Amino acid sequence: MKVRTFHVKSMHEAIRSIKDTLGPDAVILSTKRVRSWDNGFGLLGGSVLEVMAAIEDDAAVPEAAPLLGEDEQTRAAVTPAPMVPAEESRFQKTLQGAMETGKEQSRPAARQVPGPSRETRATSTSTHNNGENQGATFQSFQRVYEDLLAQGVEHATAEACLRELRETLVEQGSAQRNSSLQLLRTVLLDRVSTAGPLLSAAGEQKIALFVGPSGVGKTSTIAKLATHYGIVEQRSVALITMDTYRPAAVEHLRLYAEVLGIELSVAASCEEARAAIAQAREAELILIDTTGFNPYxxxxxxxxxxxxxxxxxxEVHLVLAAGTRVPDLVVSTSQCVDVPGLRLLFTKLDETAGYGGIFEATHRTGIPLSYWGTGQRVPDDLVQAQVDRLGDLLLGGQVRTPATGTTQAWERHTTPTFVPGIKTYAR
Ligand SMILES: Nc1nc2c(ncn2[C@@H]2O[C@H](COP(=O)(O)OP(=O)(O)OP(=O)(O)O)[C@@H](O)[C@H]2O)c(=O)[nH]1
Ligand SMILES: [Mg+2]
Known part of the structure; x- marks a missing residue:
């Protein structure tokens, strides 16, 4: 059976595409509305119709070796699933569809070969051996899929990654377990981008505005950056706060400014902030704090x-706490998604074991990640965001330990590789 999934605007278009691709005997297996990610978050994008259709393959084609060996199929079918049944069957269907499609797509090549040449026999043996690999791959994919969901990655995202992985595997014609997992990591991380540090080259000047919901760590992050660039790197830094709604907020930053010997200007409006920028324009780095907003x-x-x-x-850094639910991240991000030079700065990675929100926010919008806050210490607990490390956090199987309250994977990834000051991960 050949199974294909179509993403279309209407049922009318679906039927036309199905007929064109699979012919008039195709049957529709399922239809559902899914979000279209093209315009960033689903809020801004629309939805499309996802139609799965199939056709029996009645051509007299020699049976290709199964991609899943029989034992593996049985084992896969009885593997106890920690997912809820509906999620599991959805995933099983997707994955089986992936494997079936791979099997079907391998047939035309066999059809083109009139007799079993030496190369064909060799391919056939290796395809049979691949059956075992496919079984192992099946099970490891299922675990990874469950891990991704547990991390807070959305079903649609995890399934889209799986589909892309399938297409790549089919193209390559083999699926070794390790290389497949490596490939999945690549598929995931291709969707993530990062921005460089605020200041790199000597003499560079930058103005950075920090916005975001209340209590996420905007002021603390500014204090960390000011300490790093002002004290560790000996660059000239100026601070401006527009958070005049609470007197305590100004005092919070004033305390850091005094300790660091950095100028702090208080601006009650955008006009006053512009005047403060003009006054501080000699500084290499101007950091501007704002009042926390309510995303709703x-x-x-x-x-x-x-x-x-x-x-x-x-540069505008939208500061968000890593443990925030994806729907709330969606709403916060939609407030600024159109801002040129926007970056996503996630804090409180030490307070969560779910990094799916970080992944969802950057991959759906294409907005790069800038820094990660990993604790309350100034300036130590701030690192540059790195794609590779997000891969480790998403796929590394991190576990929160009730005894210490720490995240094992986080510690494993941070402790040995940090350098003093603002810490950059060694690759
Ligand atoms: N665990 C942890 N705590 C953090 C992190 N970043 C900031 N905090 C803490 O979060 C709390 C709020 O931080 P602030 O910097 O005041 O947050 P804010 O966004 O400026 O808050 P408002 O000005 O009220 O909107 C403080 O107790 C910080 O120490 C982090 O990465 N990890
Ligand atoms: Mg603040």
């Missing part, structure tokens, strides 16, 4: 927007 009240989320119209190009 767009007016509070837009107070700093007036700054973007000025003569000063700036």
């Amino acid at each position: 009240e767009p007016i509070t989320a837009q107070r700093w927007r007036g700054l973007l119209n000025g003569a000063y190009p700036m």
Whole structure:
């Protein structure tokens, strides 16, 4: 049986595509509406119809060796699944579909070969051996899929990655377990991008604005960056706070400014902030703090927007806590997704064991990750975001230990590779 999935705008288009691709005898197995990620988060994008259709393959084709050996098929079928049944069967269906499609796609090649040449026999043996590999791959994919869901990666994302993996495996014609998992990592991480450090080359100047929901760690992150660049790197830094709604907020930053010997300006409006920038323009790095916004009240989320119209190009870092639910990340990000030079800065990675939100936010929007906050210590607990490390966190099987409250994988990845100051991961 040949199974194909179509993403279309209407049922009418689906039927036309199915007929064109599979012919008039094809049957529709399922239809559902799924979000289209093309425009970033689903909020901004629309939805499309996902139609799965199949056709019996009645051509007289010699039976190809099964991609899943019989034993493996039985084992796969009885593997106890920690997923809820509906999720499991959905995944099994996707994966079986993937394997079936691979099997069907390998047939035309066999059909083209009139007799079993030496090369064909060799391929056939290796295909048979691949049956075992496919079985192992099947099971390890299932575990990885469950891990991704547990991390907070969305079903649709995990399935899309799996589909892409399948297509690549089919193209390559083999599926060694290790290389498949490596490939899955690549498939996942191809969807992630990072931005460089705030200041790299000597003499570079940067203005950075930090926005985000309340309590996520905007002011602490600014303190970490100011300490690093001002003290460790000996660069000239200026601070501006637009968070004048609470007197305690100004005092919070003033304390750091005094300790660091850095100038702090207080700006009650975008106009005042622009004047403060003009005054501090000699500084290599100007860091601007803002009042925390309520993502569900767009007016509070837009107070700093007036700054973007000025003569000063700036990097805007949307600060978000790593453990936030994906739907809330979606709403926060939708407040600023159109801002040029936007970066996602995640904090509190030490307070969660689920990194799926980080992955979802960057891959759905294409906005690069800048820094990660990994604790409360200033300036030590700030690292540059790195694609490879996100891969480790997503696929490394991290476990929260109730005894210590720490995340094992996080510690494993951070402790040995950090250098003092703002820590950069060694690759
Ligand atoms: N565990 C942990 N705590 C953090 C991290 N970053 C900040 N915090 C803590 O989170 C709390 C809030 O941090 P702030 O920097 O005041 O957050 P904010 O976004 O400026 O808050 P508002 O100004 O009220 O909007 C403080 O107790 C920080 O020490 C982090 O990466 N990990
Ligand atoms: Mg603050």
